[in-house]
Amino acid sequence: MTVIGQALRVAGKDLRIELRSREILYTMAFFGALLAVVDAFVFPANAKLARAAAPGMLWVAIAFAGTIGLGRAFDRERENDTMRALLLTPVPRLAVFLGKAAAMTVLVLSVSLVCVPLLSLLLDVPLVEHPPLALALLLGAIGFSVTGSVFSAALLKVRSRDVLLPVILYPLLIPLFVAGTSATAALLEIPRNDDKLWYWIGFLGIYDLAFLVVSVWIFESMVIE
Amino acid sequence: MNRYLVPICASLGAIGFVLTIWMIFNSTPTQVDYQTDEGHVFLSGSSLFFNQKIFYYHVPHAFMLFAAVATSGIASILFLTKRVQKWDDIALATAEVAAVFGAVVLVTGSIWAKVAWDRWWIWEKRLTMSLLLWLTLIGYVLVRRFAGASADRLASGMAVFAMITLPFIYFMVGADDSHPQAGPDGNVATQDPRMRPTFYLSVLTFLLWFVALAAARIRGVRMEREVRELRERGLDAGVLA
Amino acid sequence: MKRHLFALGLVAALSAPIPVAADAGDASALRETCTKAMNADPGFAKSIVIVAEKNYRKASYEQIERENKEIVANEQQQERFAKNERHVILAYAAMWVLAAGFLIMLWRRQQGLVAEIAQLHRDLAEATAEPAAPAKAPAKKPEKGETKPDPATKGDD
Known part of the structure; x- marks a missing residue:
């Protein structure tokens, strides 16, 4: 079995556990929806303002809900000390890492599936009509999950991990969120600003690539039982 | 490490402080005969206002910030690959020193901006980059402080990630750059020859200051580790609970 | 003396901002008599010119003074900016406090x-x-x- 196959097995295992309880999925999606509603309340109902603020709201909702999901997903591995079992299995660490990141990506994407229609409904912003948004969200979710998985796994044995995870993650991920927000804002411009859109999507791609490479390199030396 | 390194660097740095202060207020120009031939405008044209004197401390601090971050990042990579405790000590000590230098850079720059741009803060490329770098450093210090000794690898990972984030932040913010630019030959201090001695002495002073602080802090980190080890030995011997 | 008073009244009448419509015929008649009187008596013409110049000078002097004040304020502001010691001291103090x-x-x-x-x-x-x-x-x-x-x-x- 190749590394990819092994990684898919790990991801499949994570997603199967999740689908049995749907705990992370429901809580994350609900939290994302709540954030969307709170945002809709916080900003005045002004069509122009809503259009300008919607991209930021979307990506903040994804970041916050994603952090909650990350914390819970790795807590689950900690509770029964299954992370050790997972690392003891005869698959390379790389596969474990890629599998966990892939499962997390699916979860983050499902949150955005809730947030995007909700935000575009509540704020009357045409987010759903633009297919490139899916690409931006996919790249954003990959970047978030990859970086988040590395640090969540490394924080497993640390007492104050819930506080430290956002403290570590957000400064590193700000470029990703800014790129995502800018890409979404480019979509909402009238007429759609394609140059800006593809610039930021390219930025997201390069960012993901760089972080993936460093994460793969660093995961092994950071997560040692 | 050499026992005399800290006192020597610190006292040389102290002399440098006094000298640079004297030079900044006595020998640096407030008027520059600066020919602009490619549209470079340094501060406001040819006159350096009095608050330009912030620059003699602001820029060396920024240099030292980057030096400290680079040291920390490289030491972290060495620690992750070689697993020698020494590198982790250096990484931690320089990261803490970098956080202090970063704070100075942000604060002095902000005060300068209040006068020159009439704003405390603008979202300009170098400012954003410095702020995010500083936030990462604070995160690093918090991790080292509250995640315990087992988090050394985690923190090293952070330092490495912080290093690779930097270019992204730099390209992220638009190309409009209102930060004071370097002179025609690439050096801010070459606007006027009368600025150079003070500026270079200032850089040297803060380099010494950086070495002294980092060395002192490395010693502290080692002592912290010694305390941990002694405690463990005490636990084994049954002296401590 | 009487002539001067007359001249003052005349200048006031001439410089009245909105000539009332009913007086328009009177005004042109007055102007005619005035012109005749000025032509007849050079001293009278001279006194009118003097009064008019005085008024003009007064107005322009006030304007100059206003402009001067503005320039001084501008210069002061620029000087404050150029020799802005407060912020330099603030910056150095911040640095020292952080270092200490x-x-x-x-x-x-x-x-x-x-x-x-x-x-x-x-x-x-x-x-x-x-x-x-x-x-x-x-x-x-x-x-x-x-x-x-x-x-x-x-x-x-």
Whole structure:
């Protein structure tokens, strides 16, 4: 079995556990929806303002809900000390890492599936009509999950991990969120600003690539039982 | 490490402080005969206002910030690959020193901006980059402080990630750059020859200051580790609970 | 004297901003008589010119004064900006405060560590000097346990 196959097995295992309880999925999606509603309340109902603020709201909702999901997903591995079992299995660490990141990506994407229609409904912003948004969200979710998985796994044995995870993650991920927000804002411009859109999507791609490479390199030396 | 390194660097740095202060207020120009031939405008044209004197401390601090971050990042990579405790000590000590230098850079720059741009803060490329770098450093210090000794690898990972984030932040913010630019030959201090001695002495002073602080802090980190080890030995011997 | 008063009235009438429509015919008649009087008497014409010039000078003097004030204010502002000492002092003070704070923190931490290392060494030496004295150890337990805010210990696992 190749590394990819092994990684898919790990991801499949994570997603199967999740689908049995749907705990992370429901809580994350609900939290994302709540954030969307709170945002809709916080900003005045002004069509122009809503259009300008919607991209930021979307990506903040994804970041916050994603952090909650990350914390819970790795807590689950900690509770029964299954992370050790997972690392003891005869698959390379790389596969474990890629599998966990892939499962997390699916979860983050499902949150955005809730947030995007909700935000575009509540704020009357045409987010759903633009297919490139899916690409931006996919790249954003990959970047978030990859970086988040590395640090969540490394924080497993640390007492104050819930506080430290956002403290570590957000400064590193700000470029990703800014790129995502800018890409979404480019979509909402009238007429759609394609140059800006593809610039930021390219930025997201390069960012993901760089972080993936460093994460793969660093995961092994950071997560040692 | 050499026992005399800290006192020597610190006292040389102290002399440098006094000298640079004297030079900044006595020998640096407030008027520059600066020919602009490619549209470079340094501060406001040819006159350096009095608050330009912030620059003699602001820029060396920024240099030292980057030096400290680079040291920390490289030491972290060495620690992750070689697993020698020494590198982790250096990484931690320089990261803490970098956080202090970063704070100075942000604060002095902000005060300068209040006068020159009439704003405390603008979202300009170098400012954003410095702020995010500083936030990462604070995160690093918090991790080292509250995640315990087992988090050394985690923190090293952070330092490495912080290093690779930097270019992204730099390209992220638009190309409009209102930060004071370097002179025609690439050096801010070459606007006027009368600025150079003070500026270079200032850089040297803060380099010494950086070495002294980092060395002192490395010693502290080692002592912290010694305390941990002694405690463990005490636990084994049954002296401590 | 009377002539001068007449001239003043005339100037006032001439410089009245809105000539009333009903007086328009009177005004042109007045102007005609005035022109005739001025032509007839050069002294009268001269006095009119003097009064008009005086008024003009007064107005322009006020304007010049206003402009001067503005220039002075501008210059003062520029000077304040050019010799802005407050912010320079602020910046240097901020730098010193940050540096001093870090130094004090460093020094205090170092002192604490030195003391703690000495204490630990002493305790260890005592414990190892008397091999059969683990019974003595519990006596030290409480105070040592209190003075041990160890962030290094792992979490709940």
